[in-house]
Amino acid sequence: MLKAGKLDSELLKKIVFDKITYRSPDVMVRPGIGEDCAAVDFGEYECVMSTDPITAASSDIGRLAVHITCNDIASNGIQPLGIMLAVMLPVGTTEADIAQMMEQAGQTAAELGVEIIGGHTEITPAVNTPVIVSTAIGKAPKGRSQQARDMKPGDVILMTKWAGIEGTGILASDFEEQLQGCCTKEELAEAKSLLGQVSVVKEGVLAGDIGTSGMHDITEGGLLGAVWEMCQVSETGCELRLDAVPVKEVTRKICAFFHIDYLRLISSGCMLIIAPREHQAQLEEVMTQAGIQISCIGHIREKNHGIMCREGAEGPLQEIFPPESDELYKVVGQ
Numbered sequence: 001m002l003k004a005g006k007l008d009s010e011l012l013k014k015i016v017f018d019k020i021t022y023r024s025p026d027v028m029v030r031p032g033i034g035e036d037c038a039a040v041d042f043g044e045y046e047c048v049m050s051t052d053p054i055t056a057a058s059s060d061i062g063r064l065a066v067h068i069t070c071n072d073i074a075s076n077g078i079q080p081l082g083i084m085l086a087v088m089l090p091v092g093t094t095e096a097d098i099a100q101m102m103e104q105a106g107q108t109a110a111e112l113g114v115e116i117i118g119g120h121t122e123i124t125p126a127v128n129t130p131v132i133v134s135t136a137i138g139k140a141p142k143g144r145s146q147q148a149r150d151m152k153p154g155d156v157i158l159m160t161k162w163a164g165i166e167g168t169g170i171l172a173s174d175f176e177e178q179l180q181g182c183c184t185k186e187e188l189a190e191a192k193s194l195l196g197q198v199s200v201v202k203e204g205v206l207a208g209d210i211g212t213s214g215m216h217d218i219t220e221g222g223l224l225g226a227v228w229e230m231c232q233v234s235e236t237g238c239e240l241r242l243d244a245v246p247v248k249e250v251t252r253k254i255c256a257f258f259h260i261d262y263l264r265l266i267s268s269g270c271m272l273i274i275a276p277r278e279h280q281a282q283l284e285e286v287m288t289q290a291g292i293q294i295s296c297i298g299h300i301r302e303k304n305h306g307i308m309c310r311e312g313a314e315g316p317l318q319e320i321f322p323p324e325s326d327e328l329y330k331v332v333g334q
Contacts, residue, residue: 005325006220009033009232029147034229036072036216039145046142048076051135052219059173060195061130062104064166067198068268069136070112071217074201075271076145077208078138083109085119086133093123093130101130112201146207148214151234151274155213157298158273158283160203163223164251164262165269167328169195171254175331182257187250194248198269203292210282213274213300218267225264225323226272227298228307237305240298240320243312260327274300 007016017031028046029039037050050072054065066083073080085105089098098121109116114136172179172191179188200217207215214234218226223245231238247262255262273294275283280296287294298309308317 003325004329006323008324009229009322032233034148034216034233037076037145039076041142042139044142045139046145048073048078048138048140048145049135051133053131053133055129055131059170060104061132062101063108064195064198064268065132065134066105066108066112066114068219069134070114071198071200071204071219071268071271073136073138074204075215075217076138076140076147077204077212077215078140078145079205080112080114080136080138080201082115082117082137084117084135087119087121088127088131088133089121089123090128090130091123091125097130101132112199144208146212146215148216148230148233148274150213151230151236151300152213153236153300153302154277155274155300156277156280156296157227157238157240157300158275158280158294159218159223159245159297160200160271160273160287160292160294161197161246161269162251162293163218163245163247163270164255164265164267165194166198166219166267167222167262167265167326168248168251168254169193169198170266170328171258171331172250179254179257182253183250187253190248191250191254194269200269200271202290203271203273203287203294206286206290207271207273207275207283210279210286211275212279212283213276215274216272218270218272220266220326220328221323222262222264222267222327223270223272224309224320228320228322230272230274231300231307234300235303237301237303238298238307238320239301239305239317240309241312242309244295244297246293246295255327258331260330262327264323265327
């Protein structure tokens, strides 16, 4: 029996990707490990698309459903323009429940400048909690989107905001009563407020204007999963400095309470940016001016170096392993 969460990379390739055999000449970017978006040739433009579900969050699900795929489009350095939502709801759902979800989705889409252009809504016994699958679309001049395949040794690894943003917000919202023993009211309020910072559209578009070697919004599998996936796409290695990874103290407390690792916790709101060293100063300046925290957390290395991390400059190198089920499922699956 398979575990809850995304399929691991090896299984995904074996039973999903390897079964896709037809290749259209109009498809520029196809499914692959670490590829969040497809790109289709539309003449002078490319159409960039991504789809993702929200399944593990019961609070703010309408808002998160919009952010999750818009973030994927932004990880290509492109402003999303439209989104479609397939909403599947359990028996017992009320009109008020649906109205709240769609109010969240509509407000979030308006804030991002993205139109909800279609979808599907139904009540079904096939689900026991709300599930929203969102598909976002963006367009750009051909060749404009950022691709992780451009990563090369010597590039810097940058990260915006803090590790574990989304997971912290979900756990604080859905398990507030349990967490009162380890966190103050003020800390829980701070943790829940992190769900208001899960968009990376602004930093993705800003970084795309400067130019990167690839970006990845940090979702299921957390920071370590995102780094591993990007190195797979580009066939490179890396050296990540774990002591340089920014993390909120409340995230540390919540993860310690549930005995989970914030480095492998869903982190929508954090953008992983790989960039040529000569672009680092400009990226840091532009993000700082926009009020977005950005940190340098490592460097890309040759493939034979391996996908590695260490604590401190002199700490021993440790291998970063492929992402498995997100740490969040260790809690919400209990």
